[in-house]
Amino acid sequence: MKIAIYPGSFDPVTNGHVDIIRRAVRVFDRLIVVVASNVRKETLFTMEERVALLRRCTSDLPNVRVDADAGLIAHYAQRVGAMAIVKGLRAMSDFDYEFQQALTNRKLNNAIETVFFAADGESMFLSSSMVKQVFFLGGDVSGFVPPEALNALENAR
Numbered sequence: 001m002k003i004a005i006y007p008g009s010f011d012p013v014t015n016g017h018v019d020i021i022r023r024a025v026r027v028f029d030r031l032i033v034v035v036a037s038n039v040r041k042e043t044l045f046t047m048e049e050r051v052a053l054l055r056r057c058t059s060d061l062p063n064v065r066v067d068a069d070a071g072l073i074a075h076y077a078q079r080v081g082a083m084a085i086v087k088g089l090r091a092m093s094d095f096d097y098e099f100q101q102a103l104t105n106r107k108l109n110n111a112i113e114t115v116f117f118a119a120d121g122e123s124m125f126l127s128s129s130m131v132k133q134v135f136f137l138g139g140d141v142s143g144f145v146p147p148e149a150l151n152a153l154e155n156a157r
């Protein structure tokens with residue numbers, strides 16, 4: 001069975017994230033979406049809230065599991081028997097950082113490959129940080145996030 005993990009902070013989950021999930025499940029037998037802690041980011045939603053939100057957004061995908069982990073992604077991949085880490089790329093600036101991460105993860109776990117999915121044209125500019133900024137400054141983000149995430153944002157206001 002080909003298992004992949006898709007780690008991220010998902011604070012909140014965006015349409016771009018959901019697009020990557022839906023495309024990755026066509027490539028792998030099982031996809032584990034991992035809500036990971038990122039010491040460089042302050043989050044709006046707790047890890048438990050992000051897991052619950054992702055579960056609601058992927059409930060129609062039987063080969064998707066949502067989990068959380070606060071450790072190294074390379075070690076998590078090894079624990080669950082994953083062969084790949086899925087990452088989405090929006091722009092060249094993403095590539096530099098993601099390439100460094102891929103090489104580091106490969107050094108930590110040489111059985112893991114990183115597979116990059118290019119963002120679709122409609123979500124190339126999207127980031128969770130941008131969504132939160134637009135939302136809290138009064139902008140309409142309904143076209144950027146799934147309805148479940150929009151509801152969570154409105155409840156966090």
